Amino acid sequence: MFKYFDQSGLVHAPEKDQYFYGHGKVLLSGEYFVLDGAKSLGLPTQVGQSLSVKYSSSFEPKLYWKSFDPAGNLWFQASFEFWHFDILDEVPTPEAEVLQKILRQVRSQNTHFLREGKDVHVETQLGFPLDWGLGSSSTLIHNIADWAYVSPFELLFETLGGSGYDIACAQSDGPILYHRTNEGPNWSPVIFDPPFKENLFFVYLDRKQNSRHAIEYYNEKRPHAPEIIQAISDLTDDMASAKTVEEFNFCLKAHEELVGKNLNMTPVKERLFEDFSGEIKSLGAWGGDFVLASSIEGRRYVTEYFNAKGFNVVIPYKELILSPEVKSGTEYNIH
Structure with missing residues (x-):
């Protein structure tokens, strides 16, 4: 235990810095009807969103969140306590409340998520403008799930909803055929590289x-x-x-x-x-x-x-x- 303490008596965080990335998405076919099992053609994009995590020693651990657009401008920030992910900002924004919902769902899927006594600093970086609709939410869900070792599909279905094709795109390296069944999401890589x-x-x-x-x-x-x-x-x-x-x-x-x-x-x-x-x-x-x-x-x-x-x-x-x-x-x- 003492190996985690320095001379000032502070606890060293054993975790290393972490980095996660998800691709954006385009739904070429199957819009709407993919929700009822129609096969759809999903196209991961070259641009996406990253999530980086840094840990630091603390006796009053908190989660600090910052999100940046492609130009490096800060467009969102919030802070949370760990036990119930209560928002610490005086006037919570709608975005902070959505993130809170996601974090609480993560905790229900992994009860050990962020239980250690360390400050956590998260930064997300978009590779496309926020209003382009290329998957700012789905890449966030994918990255958080990767970080927390939980199912991104369950996390999506229990928070924002949707078909899940965008989650499949976030973790794919090329076009996919996607459909939902009673058993869950199914997708497979497809060679879609049209000569035209x-x-x-x-x-x-x-x-x-x-x-x-x-x-x-x-x-x-x-x-x-x-x-x-x-x-x-x-x-x-x-x-x-x-x-x-x-x-x-x-x-x-x-x-x-x-x-x-x-x-x-x-x-x-x-x-x-x-x-x-x-x-x-x-x-x-x-x-x-x-x-x-x-x-x-x-x-x-x-x-x-x-x-x-x-x-x-x-x-x-x-x-x-x-x-x-x-x-x-x-x-x-x-x-």
């Missing part, structure tokens, strides 16, 4: 959607016929195996029409970009964040088209999506 990726672009609409509100809207439309779930799954398979941009665009259009018809929503191309030469698909909750634009006209046309309409963030597929060589056939089944 030069024709694919992600366009930021600057209209961030609340995922929880999107889930609530979808739940109001339940139940959905098994035939619809199967049709979405079939389109996911067709997208993943498309060999030409024409095949891929056919799938994009069919997927938009199927989702729009069954949820009583208007596809984004019909609503905002009717004169676009190509196809446009919503990604994730309809109405905000990013859309995928696919066109044989090339980068200059796509960029100029959206810039003219006031949308200045147009990212080529290969600059955003993580696409390493993977071996197909490995399936993960997490209960």
Whole structure:
């Protein structure tokens, strides 16, 4: 025991500094219906979020939390006591209350989490703007779960909710096929490296959607016929195996029409970009964040088209999506 004390009588923290990282995500197919078991195509992004942990000696241990945006600006900070994760700040922010909920759930999954008498300093670093909708929450859940040795899926389902595809993306090194069963989340790597990726672009609409509100809207439309779930799954398979941009665009259009018809929503191309030469698909909750634009006209046309309409963030597929060589056939089944 005495080896942890220095000459001043302070206790040395035996833990080493720790570092965790999760990839961001894009949901190419299966939005909404993935909640009911439809197969979806998830794309981990090259950018994500890190979480670093430092420990220091203390007789009154506390948790100090700071979060930074890509420019290094502090956008969130809070402090907590350890026993119940009560917020120590005079006026708790909504973000602090969400984090508190996550930390308390972690403690219920791992009763030994942060029980030692040491100050803990956590810093998170986003690799993308907070309002881009690429997974600031899911990467946080993934990183905290990794740190605390708990299931990230249980942590997600018991706090923020959702399908879990984003958690699978956070820990994957390339595109995945994801679906939920009664037994739990299932996903497998898929070789999705389209030869026509030069024709694919992600366009930021600057209209961030609340995922929880999107889930609530979808739940109001339940139940959905098994035939619809199967049709979405079939389109996911067709997208993943498309060999030409024409095949891929056919799938994009069919997927938009199927989702729009069954949820009583208007596809984004019909609503905002009717004169676009190509196809446009919503990604994730309809109405905000990013859309995928696919066109044989090339980068200059796509960029100029959206810039003219006031949308200045147009990212080529290969600059955003993580696409390493993977071996197909490995399936993960997490209960």
